[in-house]
Amino acid sequence: MELKYRIVPDVNHYTCIVDGLCRAGKLREAYETICLMPIEPDDCTWDVLLNGCRIHGNNIELAEIAAEHLDIEHFGYQVLLSNIYADGSRWNKKVRARESMKEYGLLGEAGLSL
Template sequence: MGMHGHAKEAQHLFNQMQHEGVAPNDITFVAILGAFRHAGMIEEGQKLLSSMEGVYGVEPKVEHYGCVIDLLSRAGRLDEALDLTRNMPMEPNAYTWGALLGGCRIHGNANVAGEVGKRLLDLEPQHSGRYVLLSNIYAGEKRWDDARTTRKLMQANGVAKMPGLSVIELQEDVHSFMAGDHSHTE
């Protein structure tokens, strides 16, 4: 519901659950925080995360923190997102660092991206998308040396970027096309 622009309705259902005595569990909180994330409801997300354990008796997990980190990152509040990531009571996972790196891309913050990218590459050294995204963030800020260094690190680690693939069905035949593929041209 929240992913489809209905965060206020999701919040209303959450409140209705409480009114009817239905106790929320950790999955309920992932859903409502996800709704807040997609709607940009920063204060609501932060308030809910901080009240989970004390008010509802549900210990926040990395997924809950990840939703709020993504929420802050999308909103451009990268320093807050980085602080939350650093101060989580558990080790951040690739999703949390990835959400933060995505925010760096959206808002063109190569400085935060440098630290975040290093953490991500330590966690997922074979994930080509992490190198490409970090390199593109550097290139967007005209930090060409950093962009080249990231691409060289990718190559040195034996990581290859997979080309894009499109698939269409035409008259009951399935055709696939890769980036740069000219085999279907006449």
């Protein structure tokens, strides 16, 4: 890309590569790509890996690594991580994740339908 088109890849290009690897189920390769990026990965890059862990095999180890790099107060990331724990039968960790959401005030009132 750099040699042929003289385009220097930015974080969005690398995130697309990580997304493609995650969609193919190659989570370890996606993580290695993030580690080898010459620029700092952003939240979107880590979110793609976290979501890939949810979709393909619930790789809890990689999901926790990705979650460490994300904003802990973001509701969506916490729910995703909580669901990964539940799917992996890690009930203690799921409970802790839900309690963490309560501490940050991320859990709202339950919805009601009339």
